[in-house]
Amino acid sequence: MTVQDKVIVITGASSGIGEASAKLLAKNGAKVVLGARRENRLQAIVQDIQDAGGQASYRVTDVTKPDQVQALVDQAQHDFGGLDVIFNNAGIMPNSPISALHVDEWNAMIDINLKGVLNGVAAVMPTFTSQKHGQIITTSSVAGIKSFAGSGVYGATKFAVRNLMEVIRMESAQEGTNIRTASLYPAAINTELLHTITDQSTATGMQKFYDAVGITPDAVARVVNFAVDQPEDVNVNEFTIYPTKQA
Secondary structure, three states, X not given: XXXXXXXXEEEOOOOHHHHHHHHHHHHOOXXXXXEEOOHHHHHXXXXXXXXXXXXXXXXXXXXXXXXXXHHHHHHHHHHHOOOOEEEEOXXXXXXOOHHHOOHHHHHHHHHHHXXXXXXXXXXXXXXXXXXXXXXXXXXXXXXXOOOOOOOHHHHHHHHHHHHHHHHHHHHHHHHOOOEEEEEEEEOOEOOHHHHHOOOHHHHHHHHHHHHHXXXXXXXXXXXXXXXXXXXXXXXXXXXXXXXXXXX
16 A cells, blocks of 8 residues: 555544544554644544554644644654645534625634645645655535535635645646645535534534435545555545435
8 A cells, every 4th residue: 555654644633534534544554643723632533543553643733823734744754754645624614694794704714724725735835845746635525616505605715725726736747746636525424514503594404414414534534545545646636525315
């Protein structure tokens, strides 16, 4: 496996897709460095990975703070002697109708879902450019390829991420730096995202829908592992992950 011995930074790693991906990648021989805001959760996940024979470390990280994201990336290089992949996974989804004017939540989504990804890109780009290889994986959403009522601002951040990843791929090919990108478009995956919805009617409707069709984050983790596992001359760059029973 080309996953073996790769050094992988994961943001939003304290639960859901980030946690599942960290555990699967470590099981397959990667050295994972986890970033999120909840230290107790990071400690527990790292301990689980180490108890299972894997290699992992963590750093408390707020992705809206460029210096904290840089420190996370620096720690990966310090702890494991290199850097191969960043998985920009941190995100929130406080969906609501635009007319509800939850402006603070709009700004939070832009800061975390978009600027947080840009902070991750900025932190790894000098290393990836210098060593002429690296991989940037980012969690977008099915709302980044389709428009959904109630998901206007969330979808806008995820559409932006989709564009960003494709432009990085194109520019790297032009510049000869061999940076691979992969965008993930998960649909109804049972994570803590629904807990960030404060608009009651939206929360009730989405919870009912997810209860009916949602699947576990392990489904996305397997896709992440597949993307990392490709040889360096192969860039598998877009994945839509639906529950089979989601229409």
